Amino acid sequence: MAMYKKRVALFVALNISVGSLVGCSSADAVPTTSASVAVETQNVMNGEIELSESFVATITPKETTYVFSSMAGIVDNIYVEEGDFVKKGDKLFVLQNEAHQFSLDQAQASYQQAEASRQQAMLMSNLEIESTVATYDQILLAKNQAIVQAENTITSAYASYDQLVAAKNQAVGSGFDMQLLELEAQIETLKMNIATARLQLNHAHNNLKEVEGNVRDAYDDYITADADFLIEDEKLDAAFEVYEDAQIKLATAQILAEKYAALQSSITTFAAIEVKEADKYTSRDGIPDYVVEMIDDIITDMRRNNISGIAMSDLMDLTREVNQAQLDYAEAQADYTQAKTEQLQTEAIFEQWEDGYKDAEIDIDHAQELTYETIAGLETNLKILEEIYDVTKSGATSEIIEVYDKQIAVAQLGIMQAEQALDMVKDSYDEQLRQVQIALSGTQSSAPLIENVYSSQLNMANVAIAQANYVLGELIVASPTNGRVEKIYIEENNPVGNSNAACVIADYSQMEVTFNVSTAVKNTLKTGNNVVVMYGDAQYLGTISEIGAEVVGQTSLFEIKALIDVEYGEIPSGVRAIAYTTTHKANDTITIPYEAVHYERGESFVYVVEEGVARKRIVETGLFNNSTIVITSGLDIDDEIVTTWSSQLRDGAIIRGHEVEEEILLDETTIIKEETRTEIEENTEILLKDDNIKSIEDGE
Structure with missing residues (x-):
């Protein structure tokens, strides 16, 4: 047209x-006319057409990273400046670490203390095992000695019996002098056996007194350990309460600090003053009533929780209080565990000694009873021998035989009693050995429990060390990405929080183009569509990466984003450029040269060559650009149309199709x-x- x-x-x-x-x-x-009109013609075919539009766009880095400190602290060193290019992992800044290094030292000291306590507890456990084994060996030795003694008593009883039988036979048919000498020897042997039995009984009583003393000492140790445990238990409860209160206090202060920071950002009057100063302002000073009420609530919460301030330095002090309370609690846990272990150990030792004393007391009672019975039997034998001696010395043979018969009967009873005593000795010592074995088993089984208790304590200490190392690592803030340092908001030796950005890093390796379009244009776009961006004299290619789903503000326009690849520094951030992209496209449809369409009285038409004659045909058009137009109806594939203009071209004109330059x-x-x-x-x-x-x- x-x-x-x-x-x-x-x-x-x-x-x-x-x-x-x-x-x-x-x-x-x-004008000169001829028989035919010389024009250019072509056959109709399918093609495609694209329409592009330009938009004012803003170019910014695709990735803009706001770097925050993971914790509050004082900036020690800043290693970069604005404009520096950094790589991922490069150090940006570091916080002061004195308090956190102290926490690590304390955690390591707690670990070393727990390890020393563990070694001491295991040493005591091993000593107790060794002591129990030694007690077992002593009882076993005493058992063997008692058995030997009982067997000797049986042997002695049999010997006395044999001697009595021999003496009786001798008294009947042997000499007087020899008989008296043998009786005297037997009497002396009995007296010696009686003295030995009494001496052994006294020795057993002395041993029992020594065990009783050990029981009293073990009981005193247990009472002392139990008292120490109760003290450490109270200290642990108190330390936990302090630690919990410090945590609550810090958490409350952080929440209040965030509330006040929000007010500072919205009320410029409060930007450079602390909350206590802000409390002096009222609605008369132009402060909204709701803000005044929020300040009052913050101050009230601070007083209720005994918080002196919520500035960065105050939060740092509260953090140090929490760390110290945590260390005190960990130390109290270590002391509590050690005191509990000592209480259990001393209690076990006391109970072992007490059980041993009771068993020894029973054994001594049995032994005393047996010894008294043995002494009584020996004294009876001694009395009989003395009577025999007297009778023999007087020469009464019938009386001598009667006395010998009585003595032989007593000797037989002594043999029976001695054998019974041997069985009792074995049973008694076997029971003692069984009790000691039970005690040994309990001591051996308690060793893993002690190991587990201290392993848990060591694990807690390791966790504290790991946490302290983690905190120290978090003090070093590294770049999370590659890019250019756009802005630094912190200064050395000044506090930094974890709620405000410390610096901004922009990645210029891929830039993002942002422009706004109408609803109609937005509906024609797809992610992945090509975009050409003109900035200055340079041209950059890219693709649409994001199509906004909602209008931007009150503009009724949708935000479109596209990515373009550039080298570092080619395009600064925030500049304006022109973005071109295809907004309309028609594929596989009839397209003809734009110049082939003519317009008359509001209708569009073309000249179709039919048998060499130009015929005017009404058509409907669609998309068009400077060179091509879409025909939606009126033409068919392979129709021949006139594509150039001539002053002689009209409906019915004879067409001489050829390729010539237009002329007048x-x-x-x-x-x-x-x-x-x-x-x-x-x-x-x-x-x-x-x-x-x-x-x-x-x-x-």
């Missing part, structure tokens, strides 16, 4: 010019001055270059 109207304008201009030049001639100028034919008799022709050509060129004509032609 545009080219058509331009040609019309050119044709009119030329005719006006020619008419003015030849107006005095006797005859009008008439004038009458051969018409004479045009060279300068006038040059002026016409210049005016024509101006008309053809005027972009406003196309706007008027398109009805804009």
Whole structure:
């Protein structure tokens, strides 16, 4: 349409010019005609067309990272400046670590103390095992000795029996002097056995007194350990309460600090003052009532929780209080565990000694009973021998035989009692050994329990060490990405919080282009569509990465984002550029040259060549650009159409299709001055270059 109207304008201009030049001639100028019109033609075929639009865009880095400190603290060193390029992992800044290093030292000291306590407890456990084993060995030795003694008593009883039988036989048929000597020897042997039995009984009583003393000492140790345990238990409860209160106090202070920070960001009056100073302001000072109430609530909560301040330095002090309370609690736990272990150990030792004393007391009672019975039997035998001796010395043979018979009967009873005593000795010592074995088993089984208790304590100490090391590691803030340091908000030796950004890093390796479009354009776009961005004299290619789902603010426009690849530093952040992208596209549809369409009385038409004759055909058009237009109806594939303009082209004209340059034919008799022709050509060129004509032609 545009080219058509331009040609019309050119044709009119030329005719006006020619008419003015030849107006005095006797005859009008008439274009030369021929039998056929020379134009260009082509067959209709399917094609595609794209329409692109330009948008004002803003270019920013794709990734802009706000770096925060993971904890509050005082900035010790800053290793970068604004404008520096950093790589992922490069150190940005570090916080002061004195308090946290102290926490690590305390945690390591707690671990070493727990390890020393564990070694001491295991040493005591091993000593107790060794002591129990030694007690077992002593009882076993005493058992063997008692068995030997009992067996000796049996042997002695049999010997006495044999001697009595031999003495009786001798008394009946042997000499008087020899008999008296044998009786005297037997009497002396019995007296010696009686003295030995009494001596052994006294020795057993002395051993029992020694065990009783050990029981009293073990009981005193247990009472002392139990008292120490109760004290450490109270200390542990108190330390936990202090630690818990410190945590609650810090958490409350942080919440209040965040509330006040929000007020500071919205109320410029509070920007540089602490909350206690802000409490002096009222609605008379232009502060909204709800803000005054929030300040009052913050102050009330601070007083209720005994919080002196919520500035960064105050939060640091509270953090140190929490760390110290945690260390005190860990130390109290270590002392509590050690005291509990000592209480259990001393209690076990006391119970072992007490059980041993009771068993020994029973054993001594049995032994005393047996010893008294043995002594009584020996004394009876001694009395009988003395009677025999007296009778023998007097020479009464019948009486001697009677006495010997009595003595032999007593000796037989002594043999039976001695054998019973041997069985009792074995049973008694076997029971003692069983009790000691039970005690040994309990001591051995308690060793793993002690190991587990201290292993748990060591694990807690290891956790504290790991936590302290983690905190120390968090004091060093490294760059999380590659990029350029855009802004630094912190200063050395000044506090930094974990709620405000410390610095900003932008990744310029991939830039993001942002522009806004209408709903109609937005519905034609897809992610992945190509985008051309013009910045200065440079052109950058990219693709659409994000299409906004909601309008931006009150603009009724949708935000579109695209990514372009650039080198570092080529495009600064925040600059304006022009973005071009395809907004409309038609594929596999009939397209013809734009110049082939003509317009008349609101209708569009083309000339279709039918058997060499131009036929005017009404068509409907779609998308178009400067060179191509879509035909939605009126044409079929392979239709031959006229694609160039001619002044002689009209419905019914004979067409001579060929490829020639467009020209204007004038009458051969018409004479045009060279300068006038040059002026016409210049005016024509101006008309053809005027972009406003196309706007008027398109009805804009």
